[in-house]
Amino acid sequence: MSAVIPESEIEVQIRGLMLDPVTNMPIVVLKDIAGDTVLPIWVGVFEANAIALELEKTTTPRPMTHDLLRNLARGLNATVTKVVVSDLREDTFFATIWMLQEEELVTLDARPSDAIAMALRWDCPIYVSRRVLERSRQSANETGTNVNADELRRWLENLNDEDTGRYKM
Template identity: 70%
Template sequence: MSTTAIHSEAQTAAPDEVEMQIRGLMMDPVTNMPIIVLKDVASDLVLPIWVGIFEANAIALELEKTAPPRPMTHDLLQNMARGLNATVRKVVVSELRDDTFYAVIWMEQGGETVALDARPSDAIALALRWDCPIYVNRTVLENSKLAVSGNQSASSDEMKKWLENLNDDEMGRYKM
């Protein structure tokens, strides 16, 4: 792939990527683990991703625009990238393998494009700090048993209703 094609891909969505936004952050009532709920900007499709408590905290702080007294890890990474004249252009939840999501952080530095492997929670935390788009690969949405839209099975319909009917208290203060 040429540098120009990679450069262009880092700036915009590839044809197989769906732009998502954070619908909310919540706690799973069964596992007591945090969930990031992503929603397709163009439809009612939602994708929950379970994350660690520290990553959820880093995302929540940025959603609330709360500045910690000292830089957190994601703030450090943003400061380091800026210090190296790099820019995060987008993040993509790129793969679902063995019930584990994978992500790629697309950065530009010195005219070069760099794709970095990352956990989705870390990629999303950085995307919020850089105010860049979050995408999910279409195959991830198609293969995820938890991605739900209007034309899915009964169990997915139940999950969809549960996610759509969450009130603001259940979703935290992060509803977008």
């Protein structure tokens, strides 16, 4: 049984993992696989590390938190089928992890960084709700940062592999 992908979701891939030049906070850059739309999501240092470890296929001597969660799900005969960056409220992104356990679909609320780390460990697709993309643009317009947001988007869309650091796809 596979999950049905609604038209309201856009499949993305990780374009890069980098540091915000202003705040020094990690950014996961998601890019529409069928277009040029990009969505930067600022994440915590530990979550960025969990994503980077899996992007680089680095093994650790003991299971890290997301590895433990993967092992727990496997132990419960569950499979992560997709993750969705599903909402944006008050400048905070929300995500949903979709799992299949014995023919039953289970959804879990998650931070996008954790959902992305899990998607990488399960090698499953990552989606962004069209509504989230619209709200992220609208949020930039409402805060009066439209020019900066547009400049940031253009900059992110034109990144080359060297710009995104060692975390290449």
